[in-house]
Amino acid sequence: xxxxxxxxxxxxxxxxxxxxxxxxxxxxxxxxxxxxxxxxxxxxxxxxxxxxxxxxxxxxxxxxxxxxxxxxxxxxxxxxxxxxxxxxxxxxxxxxxxxxxxxxxxxxxxxxxxxxxxxxxxxxxxxxxxxxxxxxxxxxxxxxxxxxxxxxxxxxxxxxxxxxxxxxxxxxxxxxxxxxxxxxxxxxxxxxxxxxxxxxxxxxxxxxxxxxxxxxxxxxxxxxxxxxxxxxxxxxxxxxxxxxxxxxxxxxxxxxxxxxxxxxxxxxxxxxxxxxxxxxxxxxxxxxxxxxxxxxxxxxxxxxxxxxxxxxxxxxxxxxxxxxxxxxxxxxxxxxxxxxxxxxxxxxxxxxxxxxxxxxxxxxxxxxxxxxxxxxxxxxxxxxxxxxxxxxxxxxxxxxxxxxxxxxxxxxxxxxxxxxxxxxxxxxxxxxxxxxxxxxxxxxxxxxxxxxxx
Amino acid sequence: xxxxxxxxxxxxxxxxxxxxxxxxxxxxxxxxxxxxxxxxxxxxxxxxxxxxxxxxxxxxxxxxxxxxxxxxxxxxxxxxxxxxxxxxxxxxxxxxxxxxxxxxxxxxxxxxxxxxxxxxxxxxxxxxxxxxxxxxxxxxxxxxxxxxxxxxxxxxxxxxxxxxxxxxxxxxxxxxxxxxxxxxxxxxxxxxxxxxxxxxxxxxxxxxxxxxxxxxxxxxxxxxxxxxxxxxxxxxxxxxxxxxxxxxxxxxxxxxxxxxxxxxxxxxxxxxxxxxxxxxxxxxxxxxxxxxxxxxxxxxxxxxxxxxxxxxxxxxxxxxxxxxxxxxxxxxxxxxxxxxxxxxxxxxxxxxxxxxxxxxxxxxxxxxxxxxxxxxxxxxxxxxxxxxxxxxxxxxxxxxxxxxxxxxxxxxxxxxxxxxxxxxxxxxxxxxxxxxxxxxxxxxxxxxxxxxxxxxxxxxxxxxxxxxxxxxxxxxx
Numbered sequence: 001x002x003x004x005x006x007x008x009x010x011x012x013x014x015x016x017x018x019x020x021x022x023x024x025x026x027x028x029x030x031x032x033x034x035x036x037x038x039x040x041x042x043x044x045x046x047x048x049x050x051x052x053x054x055x056x057x058x059x060x061x062x063x064x065x066x067x068x069x070x071x072x073x074x075x076x077x078x079x080x081x082x083x084x085x086x087x088x089x090x091x092x093x094x095x096x097x098x099x100x101x102x103x104x105x106x107x108x109x110x111x112x113x114x115x116x117x118x119x120x121x122x123x124x125x126x127x128x129x130x131x132x133x134x135x136x137x138x139x140x141x142x143x144x145x146x147x148x149x150x151x152x153x154x155x156x157x158x159x160x161x162x163x164x165x166x167x168x169x170x171x172x173x174x175x176x177x178x179x180x181x182x183x184x185x186x187x188x189x190x191x192x193x194x195x196x197x198x199x200x201x202x203x204x205x206x207x208x209x210x211x212x213x214x215x216x217x218x219x220x221x222x223x224x225x226x227x228x229x230x231x232x233x234x235x236x237x238x239x240x241x242x243x244x245x246x247x248x249x250x251x252x253x254x255x256x257x258x259x260x261x262x263x264x265x266x267x268x269x270x271x272x273x274x275x276x277x278x279x280x281x282x283x284x285x286x287x288x289x290x291x292x293x294x295x296x297x298x299x300x301x302x303x304x305x306x307x308x309x310x311x312x313x314x315x316x317x318x319x320x321x322x323x324x325x326x327x328x329x330x331x332x333x334x335x336x337x338x339x340x341x342x343x344x345x346x347x348x349x350x351x352x353x354x355x356x357x358x359x360x361x362x363x364x365x366x367x368x369x370x371x372x373x374x375x376x377x378x379x380x381x382x383x384x385x386x387x388x389x390x391x392x393x394x395x396x397x398x399x400x401x402x403x404x405x406x407x408x409x410x411x412x413x414x415x416x417x418x419x420x421x422x423x424x425x426x427x428x429x430x431x432x433x434x435x436x437x438x439x440x441x442x443x444x445x446x447x448x449x450x451x452x453x454x
Numbered sequence: 455x456x457x458x459x460x461x462x463x464x465x466x467x468x469x470x471x472x473x474x475x476x477x478x479x480x481x482x483x484x485x486x487x488x489x490x491x492x493x494x495x496x497x498x499x500x501x502x503x504x505x506x507x508x509x510x511x512x513x514x515x516x517x518x519x520x521x522x523x524x525x526x527x528x529x530x531x532x533x534x535x536x537x538x539x540x541x542x543x544x545x546x547x548x549x550x551x552x553x554x555x556x557x558x559x560x561x562x563x564x565x566x567x568x569x570x571x572x573x574x575x576x577x578x579x580x581x582x583x584x585x586x587x588x589x590x591x592x593x594x595x596x597x598x599x600x601x602x603x604x605x606x607x608x609x610x611x612x613x614x615x616x617x618x619x620x621x622x623x624x625x626x627x628x629x630x631x632x633x634x635x636x637x638x639x640x641x642x643x644x645x646x647x648x649x650x651x652x653x654x655x656x657x658x659x660x661x662x663x664x665x666x667x668x669x670x671x672x673x674x675x676x677x678x679x680x681x682x683x684x685x686x687x688x689x690x691x692x693x694x695x696x697x698x699x700x701x702x703x704x705x706x707x708x709x710x711x712x713x714x715x716x717x718x719x720x721x722x723x724x725x726x727x728x729x730x731x732x733x734x735x736x737x738x739x740x741x742x743x744x745x746x747x748x749x750x751x752x753x754x755x756x757x758x759x760x761x762x763x764x765x766x767x768x769x770x771x772x773x774x775x776x777x778x779x780x781x782x783x784x785x786x787x788x789x790x791x792x793x794x795x796x797x798x799x800x801x802x803x804x805x806x807x808x809x810x811x812x813x814x815x816x817x818x819x820x821x822x823x824x825x826x827x828x829x830x831x832x833x834x835x836x837x838x839x840x841x842x843x844x845x846x847x848x849x850x851x852x853x854x855x856x857x858x859x860x861x862x863x864x865x866x867x868x869x870x871x872x873x874x875x876x877x878x879x880x881x882x883x884x885x886x887x888x889x890x891x892x893x894x895x896x897x898x899x900x901x902x903x904x905x906x907x908x909x910x911x912x913x914x915x916x917x918x919x920x921x922x923x924x925x926x927x928x929x930x931x
Binding site: 099100158159168174175183184185191194195212213235239241280283286342404405406423425432434435437439451 | 553555578600606611613614623628630636637638642645648649668692697734735737738740794795796797828861864866869870874878886889890892893894896897908
């Protein structure tokens with residue numbers, strides 16, 4: 001460690017106390033983001049400590065990355081400056097939970113899996129099941145706008161987050177929203193934090209609404225020979241009175257990645273529509289009946305009802321799409337593309353052609369008819385194909401042209417450096433920059449990681 | 455206002471697009487809250503370009519601008535507190551597109567809420583937020599106030615249904631935020647703008663999500679001899695895993711006032727009625743209705759009625775939707791409050807409100823969205839008596855304080871506006887308010903747009919300040 005780093009560490013140690021500052025290279029390696037390693041990682045235990053650290057960091061112009069379960073740090077650009085990791089995973093208390101009010105408050109470091117277990121004891125859940133559930137923290141899930149298969153019925157963090165407490169880049173402790181399910185008092189600053197990648201502040205408390213667990217649920221899978229049949233089923237479903245809680249579509253590439261994971265998926269080389277219904281038995285039976293009929297009309301090759309064990313496996317796969325893909329190929333490049341249902345078939349046909357032209361395999365997951373995840377999967381030996389950068393660039397251009405809102409959620413560092421991960425900024429950029437200056441005037445929080453260079 | 459400004463406005467939008475005579479302006483001194491403020495001119499743009507030019511003109515002459523929809527707001531959000539130009543969006547009232555397949559609509563801000571649902575009906579779709587004023591309030595106003603309504607318990611408020619906006623910033627730039635898709639990379643500026651009460655930007659185009667009309671609706675009315683049994687039922691229904699589409703309560707005093715006017719069939723000797731609706735897939739609506747009836751009976755409901763057809767359903771809802779009108783018949787004025795408390799605190803809160811009513815010598819009726827704990831206490835008073843004014847205001851403040859003390863908030867759907875901006879310190883400290891001021895300045899740097907709203911005036915003053923006559927006398931509520 002350099003002299004500067006030593007003196008920095010000793011000053012920072014005053015804020016958090018012994019044992020809660022890490023400076024050894026082995027520990028710091030786990031905080032690495034896009035090849036950048038911080039000089040120290042701090043493990044604060046309170047909002048007040050975070051405020052002190054940020055006041056100091058702001059005065060010293062140190063780059064700070066808020067860190068939770070380290071599961072979504074691949075999102076965004078490499079930080080311009082990264083001196084300190086502010087690891088809030090130790091702030092993991094459930095602060096308030098009143099089951100009858102269907103509301104709760106948590107510290108940012110509570111993992112999704114821990115919270116889920118506590119809620120299930122009371123017959124409730126928070127519909128934010130996200131990738132890496134055992135490690136991902138609620139603060140991180142919100143800051144990364146992590147996605148969930150349950151969004152078809154329950155929406156995203158925007159629909160579930162009631163309020164936030166946070167510390168700004170200058171070390172100012174503040175809050176927004178409230179703890180009740182309906183509230184329009186003051187400006188909804190907390191909405192800005194969703195998907196903000198830690199560029200506006202460090203979240204210290206999150207208030208959510210919870211939901212009663214459904215009485216029962218049943219998952220159905222319809223297999224199709226091609227994309228057209230799958231979308232015919234989706235269209236029929238959207239026009240019907242059925243109200244499923246999950247509607248995800250897998251292309252053959254994704255179906256293959258999920259195969260052998262105990263989900264009992266139908267034959268390979270199929271497009272799969274995964275639908276889950278919840279509620280009373282009569283509701284489930286109606287979904288089963290009508291979905292089977294719609295699938296027939298759409299010329300499905302198979303229509304199956306999963307048993308509970310298979311359902312749990314497939315639900316897990318849907319949540320863990322991103323980790324499964326990157327587990328299969330570390331150089332996987334995953335796009336997150338928001339699009340309208342009617343634009344999806346043409347866009348996907350183009351995407352698949354593009355991948356084929358560059359000799360790249362791809363795996364596609366369509367989430368809730370709202371977001372398409374496209375994973376480009378380069379072969380392990382880069383000599384076989386070097387088409388990844390140009391394919392990624394063409395895919396980004398294609399999305400920008402077709403009005404889809406795309407970003408690269410995960411990719412090798414070379415791609416990140418060459419292409420960037422964000423679409424070009426739009427007319428809102430001036431406001432986004434001004435807001436950044438309000439929350440973080442010295443630009444010390446996750447600098448350079450966000451859209452438009454923020 | 456200088457004559458030159460009026461003339462310039464007339465040049466922009468034509469003589470018929472500007473009002474400036476004293477008698478015309480009188481109509482724009484009010485909104486649904488009967489706060490009062492005097493504008494200098496009303497201008498009616500027809501397109502975004504008009505709005506841009508109006509904003510630039512206001513900047514050149516350094517006058518304030520305030521956006522206005524139908525003027526049904528309940529917190530003075532559309533009133534020109536510092537005078538200046540009111541930009542009334544009633545001529546920008548076109549539904550630009552209904553994209554039925556993608557369940558989206560693109561509308562101008564002056565489109566009336568119910569008109570959109572009516573236009574979408576032929577596709578089997580509707581716009582979910584349904585404020586009581588939905589026959590006249592505009593979607594632009596709903597966006598500003600983040601409006602709710604009885605059915606927000608299941609479907610959320612306006613914010614949950616807006617995916618994109620086109621804005622004219624107070625400096626004259628046109629900015630797009632969000633889009634048609636459910637998400638866009640970058641900060642969720644749409645989420646921040648909805649509910650900013652017209653203090654950040656003028657909205658010129660709105661993209662909303664439409665929902666499929668439910669196949670089946672079951673409407674139930676449970677009648678109770680005790681208020682506590684009614685509130686316990688609400689808690690128990692959600693504990694059973696049922697989230698009704700709506701769950702409304704009227705207390706004994708209010709249901710009697712309503713019955714005298716609407717004849718909805720509420721028994722005059724009951725202590726409370728609960729109006730509940732479950733909807734969705736037929737099988738689900740039926741099963742949930744059966745379960746709700748069981749819960750209500752377990753909590754000693756005297757009777758549970760089911761609407762047998764649309765006519766009966768409309769009658770039950772009439773009792774709820776016209777309740778404010780009914781109260782207007784029995785009192786010269788009333789002050790509508792809009793606090794939220796956790797659902798489990800309903801009984802103690804209502805008891806405390808009763809105590810406050812007794813102490814001040816007022817009748818306070820309670821009609822509210824029980825499912826989400828959104829109270830609308832109605833303080834009855836006579837605005838011609840200055841002492842009653844003062845005491846009604848003090849009682850209202852005490853009730854708002856009580857809501858915050860119970861873990862709730864100052865407003866669930868009516869907005870802060872100029873009615874509660876001085877009460878904001880009950881929920882937010884000076885640091886929080888200062889950050890909100892800075893966020894507002896990021897959009898509205900010199901405060902030209904809708905000044906003196908939402909945040910307390912007089913920076914640095916942490917105490918609650920009260921203006922002489924801040925009461926909602928419920929003229930149009």
